[in-house]
Amino acid sequence: MDRGAVYYARCDGSSIREVIFPSMTPNGVGLSPDGRTLYVAETETSRLRAYPVTAPGEVGMEAWPSPNGGRLLYGSPGYQRFDSLAVEANGNICVATLVRAGISVISPVGELVEFHVAPEPYCTNICFGGDGLRTAFITLSGTGRLIAVDWPRSGLPLHPRFG
Numbered sequence: 492m493d494r495g496a497v498y499y500a501r502c503d504g505s506s507i508r509e510v511i512f513p514s515m516t517p518n519g520v521g522l523s524p525d526g527r528t529l530y531v532a533e534t535e536t537s538r539l540r541a542y543p544v545t546a547p548g549e550v551g552m553e554a555w556p557s558p559n560g561g562r563l564l565y566g567s568p569g570y571q572r573f574d575s576l577a578v579e580a581n582g583n584i585c586v587a588t589l590v591r592a593g594i595s596v597i598s599p600v601g602e603l604v605e606f607h608v609a610p611e612p613y614c615t616n617i618c619f620g621g622d623g624l625r626t627a628f629i630t631l632s633g634t635g636r637l638i639a640v641d642w643p644r645s646g647l648p649l650h651p652r653f654g
Contacts, residue, residue: 497531499548510550511542514559519576519586523599524647530564532576532586537567539576539586539597564601567591575616580624580645587614587629594629610638619646 494513497520500506511517511531519532522544529542529550540561542550552560564584567573572589579585582599592614594607613633619642620626627642 497529501548506548508548510548511559511561514540514561518574521576521578521584521647523578524580524582528599530576530578530584531561532573534572534574534589537571537573537588538563539565539573539584539601564599565595565597565603567595574614577617577619577627578647579619580647583644585617585627585646587617589613589615594627607640618649624648 494515495517496509496514497511497517499508499510514531514533515536516534517531518534521530522528527544529544531540541564542561545551553562571591574587574589576584576586583604584597586595586597588595590612592612593609594614594617596604598604609629609631611631611633613631614629615632616630618628620628624646625642627640627646629638629640631638
């Protein structure tokens with residue numbers, strides 16, 4: 492299997508560069524509310540990694556035994572797969588979780604806070620919108636649906652830039 496990478500680019504498309512390599516199927520990427528931590532969800536490993544943002548488009552790397560420089564924040568038990576993610580205003584990371592079918596909510600210190608069940612196994616993406624960013628928009632790729640559900644906490648808007 493080829494390994495993936497995480498890239499940085501400015502909003503105007505300039506300054507495209509590799510930031511993290513190698514990574515096993517990186518998919519979901521998000522920033523903490525203060526912009527100081529980059530979160531990366533790996534699909535095939537079902538792991539959520541954290542990287543300190545050191546400058547715009549740059550992250551700090553952990554030494555061996557980290558396989559890609561990221562601090563392991565959370566690893567799912569059993570066979571699951573992580574997809575995209577979104578971050579809540581309080582800092583929790585909400586990761587679309589395939590196979591188990593739902594959204595895993597993980598605290599910034601790496602604890603599974605809760606799990607929201609989805610109506611099908613291919614729950615692939617989440618973002619926040621609506622009044623107070625308290626609506627979760629979730630994609631269900633198996634049936635090609637987008638659902639909107641009330642969320643217990645406010646989410647963050649998408650960050651306009653990394654760092």
